């Protein structure tokens with residue numbers, strides 16, 4: 188693994204579970220992926236802020252759990268204008284599953300990201316998706332895993348948290364990069380993380396701002412700092428109880444480009 192600073196206990200536990208989770212060694216998947224850059228261009232063309240909305244039943248930092256059907260959640264997000272859907276497939280800390288992703292991908296007509304903590308090549312073959320998250324900090328040979336991801340037809344979204352990780356991602360050939368505002372050491376979010384890394388990202392990279400985006404003002408701030416798209420989970424899911432309207436929560440962020448709060 189790629190870092191010296193300590194992980195939060197919850198993240199260390201996530202990583203341990205990820206290392207133990209079996210992949211599939213029998214069958215190498217072949218994916219016909221929908222393009223995220225094309226979906227982003229489509230959203231821009233009709234005046235929507237490109238939002239990747241996340242089906243995230245719970246998480247170590249969530250206020251609670253939402254048990255809604257993942258397909259209904261994803262369809263509600265698309266109704267609210269989401270450009271793509273992210274689905275957690277991590278089972279033990281986020282309440283996700285590969286089956287949920289498969290059902291969502293069959294039901295929606297936008298690119299779907301597999302959000303998990305993939306550490307080995309065999310774990311790529313668990314479920315088909317359009318995009319697949321690789322976290323620089325958790326991967327030993329990033330270039331090899333990016334190659335293996337592309338060989339199967341997935342688009343790798345490579346997640347970084349600082350400039351050193353950005354350099355690692357670029358050297359490994361990443362062309363879709365997410366800057367995570369959540370610090371995996373303390374689990375705090377700080378939008379300045381994206382603002383400090385974004386100026387060093389080449390223009391031909393598709394750049395995603397991840398985590399901690401909770402209001403139209405945050406959306407505009409990340410867009411002004413150079414985000415091509417935003418990955419949003421908690422603010423759309425609203426784990427705090429009740430039946431928060433996922434479509435409306437998505438629409439508020441998608442429409443943030445017009446300056447209304």
Ligand SMILES: O=C(O)c1ccccc1NCC(=O)[C@H](O)[C@H](O)COP(=O)(O)O
Pocket residue numbers: 197198241243246247248249367369371374397398399400418419420421422
């Ligand atoms: O969300 C968490 O609590 C979390 C804890 C430990 C490691 C990763 C975690 N989240 C993964 C993510 O990257 C987010 O789900 C995603 O960026 C959306 O973030 P948010 O909008 O803040 O829910």
